[in-house]
Amino acid sequence: AQRVTQPEKLLSVFKGAPVELKCNYSYSGSPELFWYVQYSRQRLQLLLRHISRESIKGFTADLNKGETSFHLKKPFAQEEDSAMYYCAPYTGTASKLTFGTGTRLQVTL
C-alpha cells in the first residue's frame, strides 16, 4: 500500500539550531516529492519540490531512494519557520496528491 510517514508530530528547536523534518514513503514506482508548508492561519503552499533541486527559505530536501526518504533540512532555524510542514509524494498514475500527517515545527528563542 502507498504510504507516507512523518514520524514527528511536533519538533521543537531553538533559533539558530539545525532542523530536520523526516519523511519516509512507501510507493510503487517513482513518485515525485514535494514539501508543503502551512503558516499560522494561512493556506497550504508549496515549499519545494524534489525535481527542481531548489533551496527555498534556506530549506533543502534530499531524496534517498534507497531509504525511500525525503527529509527536509535547514542549517539554522528562524522564528518565522514555525509552521506545519507536510511531505507529499505524487504519483501521476494514481493521480493522487497525498500528504503525510504533518510535523509542526516550533522555533523558540
Add this chain to the structure above:
Amino acid sequence: DSGVTQTPKHLITATGQRVTLRCSPRSGDLSVYWYQQSLDQGLQFLIQYYNGEERAKGNILERFSAQQFPDLHSELNLSSLELGDSALYFCASTSGQMNTEAFFGQGTRLTVV
C-alpha cells in the same frame, strides 16, 4: 492569493443536517482535490476530480459526495452530519500534470453542533 476560492469560509450547522462546500479552481487548472483537516488527523485526502471525472478516492465517507461541473468548479456535499465531521475542508487545484504545484484554497471551517 492562490487563485483557488472556497465558499463559505465558515459554516455552523446542527447534527443530521446537510451542507455543500464550494471550490473554484485556479484558472486553467483541470484537477480538483478535496481534503479534510482535523486537529489530530492531519490532512486527509478525500477525493479528486479531473476535468469533470472522478479520478481518485481516499478516505471519503459514504455520507460525503462530490462532483465537478463543466465550468470546473467543484462541490463537496456532506450529509447526516455528525459532531466528528467538524473540521477544516480544503480544496486544491492543479493542472493535472505531474510535477506541478497544487494551489490551495483558504478552506471552509465546518462546525457541527
